[in-house]
Amino acid sequence: MSLSEETTIFLAVLSALAFASASRSLIYEAISSGKELEFKKLIEELSKEAGMSRKYFSAYFKKISQKAPFDYINEYRTERACEMLIASDKPITDIAFECGFSSQSFFTYKFKHFNGITPTAFRKYTKG
Numbered sequence: 856m857s858l859s860e861e862t863t864i865f866l867a868v869l870s871a872l873a874f875a876s877a878s879r880s881l882i883y884e885a886i887s888s889g890k891e892l893e894f895k896k897l898i899e900e901l902s903k904e905a906g907m908s909r910k911y912f913s914a915y916f917k918k919i920s921q922k923a924p925f926d927y928i929n930e931y932r933t934e935r936a937c938e939m940l941i942a943s944d945k946p947i948t949d950i951a952f953e954c955g956f957s958s959q960s961f962f963t964y965k966f967k968h969f970n971g972i973t974p975t976a977f978r979k980y981t982k983g
Contacts, residue, residue, distance in 0.1 A: 898924050932956065933969045940978045947974045 902912030
């Protein structure tokens with residue numbers, strides 16, 4: 856019995872998503888160490904693992920997870936930033952860079968997109 860092309864693609868995407876979940880620890884480790892992550896390279900690796908082009912993989916990743924790969928990664932980075940904002944008094948700019956964002960303005964934009972509040976307001980709210 857042969858699998859349909861759609862089923863084969865779906866299984867490949869599920870495999871890549873499992874790989875993505877496993878790679879969360881690698882993303883966490885890189886963020887924790889303060890290294891700038893090469894997200895395009897990560898997406899290339901995930902698409903290769905799924906046996907798809909980057910564009911095709913990104914479309915299926917979004918279809919399955921309801922998030923684009925870069926949104927998935929940026930959401931994870933903002934989750935890490937939330938932990939750091941609660942646990943430390945480091946300047947927000949430092950936290951942005953430590954989480955792999957290239958600028959504070961982009962960090963603030965993405966943080967507000969995922970959390971509905973700016974990093975400064977989040978810190979004030981959580982610190983009471």
